[in-house]
Amino acid sequence: xxxxxxxxxxxxxxxxxxxxxxxxxxxxxxxxxxxxxxxxxxxxxxxxxxxxxxxxxxxxxxxxxxxxxxxxxxxxxxxxxxxxxxxxxxxxxxxxxxxxxxxxxxxxxxxxxxxxxxxxxxxxxxxxxxxxxxxxxxxxxxxxxxxxxxxxxxxxxxxxxxxxxxxxxxxxxxxxxxxxxxxxxxxxxxxxxxxxxxxxxxxxxxxxxxxxxxxxxxxxxxxxxxxxxxxxxxxxxxxxxxxxxxxxxxxxxxxxxxxxx
Amino acid sequence: xxxxxxxxxxxxxxxxxxxxxxxxxxxxxxxxxxxxxxxxxxxxxxxxxxxxxxxxxxxxxxxxxxxxxxxxxxxxxxxxxxxxxxxxxxxxxxxxxxxxxxxxxxxxxxxxxxxxxxxxxxxxxxxxxxxxxxxxxxxxxxxxxxxxxxxxxxxxxxxxxxxxxxxxxxxxxxxxxxxxxxxxxxxxxxxxxxxxxxxxxxxxxxxxxxxxxxxxxxxxxxxxxxxxxxxxxxxxxxxxxxxxxxxxxxxxxxxxxxxxxxxxxxxxxxxxxxxxxxxxxxxxxxxxxxxxxxxxxxxxxxxxxxxxxxxxxxxxxxxxxxxxxxxxxxxxxxxxxxxxxxxxxxxxxxxxxxxxxxxxxxxxxxxxxxxxxxxxxxxxxxxxxxxxxxxxxxxxxxxxxxxxxxxxxxxxxxxxxxxxxxxxxxxxxxxxxxxxxxxxxxxxxxxxxxxxxxxxxxxxxxxxxxxxxxxxxxxxxxxxxxxxxxxxxxxxxxxxxxxxxxxxxxxxxxxxxxxxxxxxxx
Numbered sequence: 001x002x003x004x005x006x007x008x009x010x011x012x013x014x015x016x017x018x019x020x021x022x023x024x025x026x027x028x029x030x031x032x033x034x035x036x037x038x039x040x041x042x043x044x045x046x047x048x049x050x051x052x053x054x055x056x057x058x059x060x061x062x063x064x065x066x067x068x069x070x071x072x073x074x075x076x077x078x079x080x081x082x083x084x085x086x087x088x089x090x091x092x093x094x095x096x097x098x099x100x101x102x103x104x105x106x107x108x109x110x111x112x113x114x115x116x117x118x119x120x121x122x123x124x125x126x127x128x129x130x131x132x133x134x135x136x137x138x139x140x141x142x143x144x145x146x147x148x149x150x151x152x153x154x155x156x157x158x159x160x161x162x163x164x165x166x167x168x169x170x171x172x173x174x175x176x177x178x179x180x181x182x183x184x185x186x187x188x189x190x191x192x193x194x195x196x197x198x199x200x201x202x203x204x205x206x207x208x209x210x211x212x213x214x215x216x217x218x219x220x221x222x223x224x225x226x227x228x229x230x231x232x233x234x235x236x237x238x239x240x241x242x243x244x245x246x247x248x249x250x251x252x253x254x255x256x257x258x259x260x261x
Numbered sequence: 262x263x264x265x266x267x268x269x270x271x272x273x274x275x276x277x278x279x280x281x282x283x284x285x286x287x288x289x290x291x292x293x294x295x296x297x298x299x300x301x302x303x304x305x306x307x308x309x310x311x312x313x314x315x316x317x318x319x320x321x322x323x324x325x326x327x328x329x330x331x332x333x334x335x336x337x338x339x340x341x342x343x344x345x346x347x348x349x350x351x352x353x354x355x356x357x358x359x360x361x362x363x364x365x366x367x368x369x370x371x372x373x374x375x376x377x378x379x380x381x382x383x384x385x386x387x388x389x390x391x392x393x394x395x396x397x398x399x400x401x402x403x404x405x406x407x408x409x410x411x412x413x414x415x416x417x418x419x420x421x422x423x424x425x426x427x428x429x430x431x432x433x434x435x436x437x438x439x440x441x442x443x444x445x446x447x448x449x450x451x452x453x454x455x456x457x458x459x460x461x462x463x464x465x466x467x468x469x470x471x472x473x474x475x476x477x478x479x480x481x482x483x484x485x486x487x488x489x490x491x492x493x494x495x496x497x498x499x500x501x502x503x504x505x506x507x508x509x510x511x512x513x514x515x516x517x518x519x520x521x522x523x524x525x526x527x528x529x530x531x532x533x534x535x536x537x538x539x540x541x542x543x544x545x546x547x548x549x550x551x552x553x554x555x556x557x558x559x560x561x562x563x564x565x566x567x568x569x570x571x572x573x574x575x576x577x578x579x580x581x582x583x584x585x586x587x588x589x590x591x592x593x594x595x596x597x598x599x600x601x602x603x604x605x606x607x608x609x610x611x612x613x614x615x616x617x618x619x620x621x622x623x624x625x626x627x628x629x630x631x632x633x634x635x636x637x638x639x640x641x642x643x644x645x646x647x648x649x650x651x652x653x654x655x656x657x658x659x660x661x662x663x664x665x666x667x668x669x670x671x672x673x674x675x676x677x678x679x680x681x682x683x684x685x686x687x688x689x690x691x692x693x694x695x696x697x698x699x700x701x702x703x704x705x706x707x708x709x710x711x712x713x714x715x716x717x718x719x720x721x722x723x724x725x726x727x728x729x730x731x732x733x734x735x736x737x738x739x740x741x742x743x744x745x746x747x748x749x750x751x752x753x754x755x756x757x758x759x760x761x762x763x764x765x766x767x768x769x770x771x772x773x774x775x776x777x778x779x780x781x782x783x
Contacts, residue, residue, distance in 0.1 A: 060638065085540055089488065092663060095655070095656060095657050096665070119708070170711065175741050231741065234750060244763065
């Protein structure tokens with residue numbers, strides 16, 4: 001199996017050579033398999049947006065080589081990296097014909113729901129991707145790539161990645177949010193599952209990035225209280241800050257000194 | 262032109278240019294020849310016609326293959342500026358560039374080899390002009406083959422019409438030259454030039470070619486719709502650890518090298534500005550575009566820019582960048598110079614007031630301002646002549662895709678702007694009340710509170726003090742929600758006064774340096 005290092009080396013030397021398409025496609029499948037397994041291992045294929053984006057561009061240059069199933073996998077992997085803008089970047093490279101057909105069409109809807117932070121509406125759409133036959137024409141055979149995608153959706157790793165990203169976003173907006181809303185947003189059953197899930201997610205506290213704390217401070221009186229951070233707290237002291245960086249002044253003095261000599 | 266019909270000044274120019282670029286390697290001599298003599302001789306003898314062919318002048322430069330390839334490119338560039346190229350001219354251009362780059366790369370030392378004697382010198386302007394024209398011809402060729410395909414496909418569907426002989430001839434030539442201007446080969450040459458120029462044993466000319474190839478690569482990636490790659494291509498130029506390089510008698514950083522060639526600086530800023538906008542990096546877009554527009558505004562006033570060749574295009578790009586700034590400054594509050602802000606307001610008051618009143622206005626601005634994106638795939642020409650085939654090659658329309666994506670991004674901003682305008686009036690307000698101001702139910706409204714923060718979250722370029730990009734926000738306010746109440750603060754005020762003083766000190770320093778460089782002969 002091609003490793004991440006080998007892929008990086010390939011991208012350095014032969015990025016736009018169509019002969020590397022099979023290797024990049026195989027690496028996409030490996031990334032998706034790694035995303036499906038619940039336990040991480042050193043042999044997991046590391047996510048590489050650069051590799052996937054290069055593949056999508058090769059499809060742009062050589063449309064006859066385009067594999068819609070692989071494009072869908074690339075979009076799915078980018079979706080897991082939300083709130084990065086990666087799905088948007090891929091949408092600028094893939095034709096509307098492919099993006100408008102399943103499963104890409106559902107992936108795009110999922111992306112739109114994440115972008116507009118409609119998390120509770122996201123999960124029913126997302127679960128559709130877990131049905132391999134969803135969106136396919138009647139009596140057609142479901143491809144191996146589509147099954148691989150469905151496995152990833154149905155596995156817990158991807159759902160937990162999405163939950164973690166959503167929870168971090170909520171933690172930037174809310175100091176305290178209704179428990180019911182948070183459970184719906186994360187597609188979790190009850191307070192116990194939220195507490196168990198959130199206990200593994202740490203963020204830098206407002207005291208400094210080095211001091212990490214659990215993202216959820218407590219659940220009390222029907223509210224989820226998030227750990228304080230710069231984003232969800234009142235700004236301390238004066239909001240008006242002035243100051244000149246030492247580096248800027250030193251550079252300026254050095255240049256004037258040289259000229260004065 | 263036969264040898265005995267050449268004016269002496271043409272022969273002398275070729276001889277001197279060869280000598281300066283291949284033997285004496287004196288920057289000031291080459292600069293005078295390339296920027297002065299070439300234009301004078303062209304204006305006098307070849308204002309609307311071709312220079313002598315490279316075969317005709319080969320004896321003036323000892324049949325030096327690389328120099329002849331440089332000469333061929335230079336004169337072809339002139340010809341295509343005065344005469345609309347035919348399909349065969351375009352193919353000829355491709356072969357000229359391929360030959361030139363193959364020869365330039367073959368003379369470059371191997372990575373790790375000892376640095377030999379420099380055998381080629383090109384001034385920065387010449388390096389950029391080669392690469393800029395290379396990409397301009399690529400862009401033109403992509404557009405040409407798409408329109409040729411579309412003309413054929415339209416008539417194929419109508420049994421009463423046949424394609425014109427001109428279109429059929431073009432299709433035939435294109436079919437016979439499928440590899441011409443292939444995007445993967447264009448990318449190969451640019452990336453190879455960058456890599457070779459970054460080697461430790463690279464001469465100054467290869468370093469120039471490397472940095473200008475990065476500017477060109479950034480432009481190409483932007484035209485393909487790959488905005489992340491467009492910004493990454495500029496990393497080598499902004500690398501703070503890069504060694505300074507000699508430009509004339511000065512030592513300059515790669516960034517200063519690029520800024521010293523105004524068309525390169527402009528191309529970099531425009532395409533980076535578009536890329537930052539499409540990546541939602543609004544503050545970086547404003548910084549990049551605001552900076553170049555301010556420079557150009559001053560240049561137009563002093564008349565400095567008029568002296569630069571190709572200056573007739575500068576106004577058009579200035580207008581397009583002002584339109585981009587209208588979009589960016591409207592989406593988020595970000596600082597740009599007051600004089601530029603007033604130009605933005607003056608030129609685009611109509612569109613901006615349309616957007617304020619709830620109508621759509623961003624699309625018109627974007628369509629005016631955006632570059633001509635290209636369809637990189639080689640069309641299936643046989644399909645173009647068959648009825649029922651897609652009207653665009655492979656149904657691909659990169660330009661429409663970018664506009665569509667941009668409009669999707671802008672769709673949310675009308676609601677976000679309304680929401681922000683209400684939030685600015687309060688230090689705290691109930692979620693339900695804020696929802697009612699926005700004509701929404703609470704369940705429908707709550708996601709917008711998160712959406713606003715998400716959409717405005719963006720990477721920001723590192724500063725001189727800290728080169729790392731970091732996550733920031735383009736929101737003009739700070740808010741958070743606690744127990745169904747939205748608490749609103751003003752955003753951290755950006756530094757104002759000390760930035761102004763620092764900028765004026767730097768400007769003063771710059772002026773004093775220029776004065777010191779002036780040689781006054783009494």
